[in-house]
Amino acid sequence: MGTKELEVSSLSSTRSSSSPCLSTIKWWSEDTIAVVTGANKGIGFAIVKQLAELGLTVILTSRDVSRGQQAVHSLRAQGLDVLFCQLDISDPASIDIFVSWLKEEFGGLDILVNNAAVSFNRIGENSVEHAETVIKTNFYGPKLLTEALLPLFRRSASISRILNVSSRLGLLNVSDG
Ligand SMILES: NC(=O)c1ccc[n+]([C@@H]2O[C@H](COP(=O)([O-])OP(=O)(O)OC[C@H]3O[C@@H](n4cnc5c(N)ncnc54)[C@H](OP(=O)(O)O)[C@@H]3O)[C@@H](O)[C@H]2O)c1
Numbered sequence: 001m002g003t004k005e006l007e008v009s010s011l012s013s014t015r016s017s018s019s020p021c022l023s024t025i026k027w028w029s030e031d032t033i034a035v036v037t038g039a040n041k042g043i044g045f046a047i048v049k050q051l052a053e054l055g056l057t058v059i060l061t062s063r064d065v066s067r068g069q070q071a072v073h074s075l076r077a078q079g080l081d082v083l084f085c086q087l088d089i090s091d092p093a094s095i096d097i098f099v100s101w102l103k104e105e106f107g108g109l110d111i112l113v114n115n116a117a118v119s120f121n122r123i124g125e126n127s128v129e130h131a132e133t134v135i136k137t138n139f140y141g142p143k144l145l146t147e148a149l150l151p152l153f154r155r156s157a158s159i160s161r162i163l164n165v166s167s168r169l170g171l172l173n174v175s176d177g
Pocket of ligand 1: 037038039040041042043044062063064067087088089090091114115116117118137141165166167168
């Protein structure tokens, strides 16, 4: 298998052999628009980088303008042309502004990566001190953003997708045994 095929496979699903997602045919292009939340660092930043390397149009979003712009500059320095827009997923007003901006600039989107999240506990800790912020950000944030963006999705069976980055701790059926 060549490098290109490996890259394509890494974006594939293993659900069904008849699924267009499983095809090794390149299903995206520079017209494919992907939005990634909480992308100024960590996993979100890595997802933006990889999508940009594959040639999609990627919008890096960050709640903090300067941290987001810094991330964009570092990618541009590597020859990757990503776009930036401020987006705080815990703030409905920020979601409204982002959705209007996206509609105005692109008319729609194809891929949403709900990555942004907060965590105030170390492994093994289970404090509820910041529970309100966690629920507002990690539950209502992606919910409100997804609901606001659904009408803008350019619905395509082979391209449209929403990826929710989560944690094993978010599973209801995890057992310690
Ligand atoms: N790393 C792991 O081991 C691990 C394990 C399980 C699940 N995950 C999941 O993977 C995802 C990314 O994790 P990570 O390790 O890359 O975390 P991270 O390095 O802490 O990055 C989280 C990102 O989310 C942003 N963010 C937080 N609140 C936000 C808000 N209200 N609006 C917009 N952006 C916001 C942060 O922005 P600031 O820089 O401004 O804080 C940051 O860019 C999360 O969904 C997390 O639950 C990670």
